[in-house]
Amino acid sequence: MTLCVRLLLALLLLPAVPALADSAGQRPAGAPPQGAAIASAHALATDAGFEVLEQGGNAFDAAVAVSAALSVVEPISSGLGGGGFFLLHRASDGRDVFLDARETAPAAATADRYRDADGKLDREHSQNGPWSAAIPGLPAALVHLAGEYGQLPLSVSLAPAIRLARDGFPVYERLERGYAARREVMERYPGTRAVFLAGGQPPRVGQTLRQPDLARTLEALAARGFDGFYRGQVAKDLLAGVRAQGGQWTAADLAGYAVKEREPLRFGYRGWEIVTAPPPSSGGVALAQMLQVLAGWDLSRQAPAQRAHLTVEAMRRAFRDRTFYLGDPDFVHVPVDVLTSPYYAAGLRATIHPDKATPSDVFSGRPTPLEDEETTHFSIIDAQGNRVGATQTVNLLFGSGLVPPRTGVLLNNEMDDFALLPGQANAFGVMGFEANAPEPGKRPLSSMTPTFMLSPDKVAVLGTPGGSRIITMVLLGVLGYADGLGAQQVAALPRYHHQWLPDVVLAESGAFDAETAARLRGMGHVLQLPGDTVSGRGSSHSWGNLQTVALDRRTGELSSGSDPRNPGGKGEVRALEAAGK
Structure with missing residues (x-):
């Protein structure tokens, strides 16, 4: 019909x-509201949000803190190498706005790149490694959220995440199990091994997982905002890590990223x-x-x-x-x-x-x-009545599996969310056609x-x-x-x-x-x-x-x-x- x-x-x-x-x-x-309410997928992220509220922040500052903390403690689900959507309500004027921080296709990632010699979908390219990774949007979202809607500088709202990355957090069962499921892909890449095999063994429940490179990347983001991630040394390291594995990101791909309201x-x-x-x-x-x-x-x-x-x-x-x-x-x-x-x-x-x-x-x-278990969500209401609903992801478990050396940033595999081959189901069993075909700078359809x-x-x-x-x-x-x-x-x-x-x-x-x-x-x-x-x-x-x-x-x-x-x-x-x- x-x-x-x-x-x-x-x-x-x-x-x-x-x-x-x-x-x-x-x-x-x-x-x-009588106080504030936060619900997130990890207790340390919820605590990070309350820590920022206690310093005079609003729901939007708390959202930066929770999002960044989840990016540290839930690499299985989301991170600075991924993207997300932030639904905001500002109580002062009643405005509702949707921040689109979905990842974008790099210029080189045309549909032909994801077909094998027989013309079929090459799932190795679409789900693993550099060609599966779209340009991250989450760092730009944190900068935008703090600058346009928050009350605190990024140095304050990112401080809990920086501390968690530097000092570490206890490995939990879901993280151990997820790593085991993706271990073969994760251990292909030297930058990923440096994070998750730093002690010589894969993460085990109760161990402390420290991510000093990620802490430095978060510090650069706090100090320089957008340029701290999408330009400068972090950007150079991201580009070098992708290219070393055969990918073709460019400086223009990174510098050209923009959050959409x-x-x-x-x-x-x-x-x-x-x-x-x-x-x-x-x-x-x-x-x-x-x-x-x-x-x-x-x-x-x-x-x-x-x-x-x-x-x-x-x-x-x-x-x-x-x-x-x-x-x-x-x-x-x-x-x-x-x-x-x-x-x-x-x-x-x-x-x-x-x-x-x-x-x-x-x-x-x-x-x-x-x-x-991929993707994560958190919800916030503060005492002013501001509210945030945010869902962020790196797509599949641990995304692409690729961490460019010196960045600590685990890249997404969101290219699989495009209709790379019309009528061919992606990893979640859903299909698409021309409306969701990849193009440079285009954002893949999301759920x-x-x-x-x-x-x-x-x-x-x-x-x-x-x-x-x-x-x-x-x-x-x-x-x-x-x-x-x-x-x-x-x-x-x-x-x-x-x-x-x-x-x-x-x-x-x-x-x-x-x-x-x-x-x-x-x-x-x-x-x-x-x-x-x-x-x-x-x-x-x-x-x-x-x-x-x-x-x-x-x-x-x-x-x-x-x-x-x-x-x-x-x-x-x-x-x-x-x-x-």
Whole structure:
């Protein structure tokens, strides 16, 4: 069914569309927050954020501290060699803004570079080493965030991360396990060996991992801002390290990087206003489609199997549109207004059978005219009411595996997020076509979905890692808040996922009881539960690492939720004397 036909169906079904949420400007400000709340994937990063708040910083300064600390203590998930998205709300004027610090393709990285002699996708080039690495955006984001929105100099907000890199931190089980999974690639490169084999052995739980080169790079960033990373000695060392391994980054690639400020997406869901990520994230568009499709039903009144069926069908349709329409809006036309329209959602809703699964091959698999443990997220609300939702990544475990010598910077492998070969799935099993093809300076499509939720009584900030499953995990988190759950309950919700192709519903342990699973199968859904081997793909027992904070607008009470799947995370509320000053 073409986009135009579905839009026509939507217009016929206009009366079924629920009213959108009131705009934020029509809501009372409510009680001020009682202190500050931070939730992140590592306790040391959460502590870094509070340390900066205690020195008179605001949520944006704390975000610099948390982001940089995660870049040190979670190299498995993110770092200065990667990128991210920062969703910001400034309380003083009510402004919401989306900072796009997604990595960009170097000029030499054309699609032909990623094909083997037979014309097939060369996964060695797309996922490992210098050709897999795009130009990092996270350092530029930290400079921009501090300069435009923070109250403290970078030397203060980066101090906790510099200390963690210089003095070290205890290796934890997830880091040890991730290194073992990527060891063969990591140990190809002398710069990487110097960091992770500094003691002669790979990282082990309880050992102290020190990164003196990374500390010096952070110090250069603190002292010289953008030029401390993208020009000067650090830039020279990055270029030399990439070229030594056969890559072709240039000084112009680095110096030409720029953070983009974009307008967030906004839409309503049953009395809530949702503020979320625009392209080049695919998450916000997909979230708008799924929630507005589901707004046609009161999910709280649905039986578990029926609720899951409707939710899976909304996921299926959103991921199909993601495949063909979404890309970097600076390079391709992305029909955001159509795809996020409640009228279009009504047309999608009309194609859902109430009791039967829609086979994915019913929808055209041809183009039509028109972030597991990888990635990390943190959420912050300060005493002024400023808030930050940030998701950052190096893509797969330890990114490309390449650390250019003398930098301590582990480079990403985000080139794999481009549609390097049209119709060929990437490492997360999602496909793309021309809209997401690589071009010099272009940003690959992402699933990262930092999100705000606002109602007359509540504000919530949430997000998670998880590759393509980020989008559906955020969806389930939004539905949890809409059902009245608290922050910790939302962080612990069981998860399931469908992404159009393959036509399989993946689920965590405990996501469906036996009766619900049987009913879904009876509707025609193919379920893959932990231990199953449908289509040769295992379903993990647990996914993601959702971090969320919330504010009760009536009382000013703050709450936080840190995913129990990751015992190293930390969500905390503190009444700080200097918080928010």
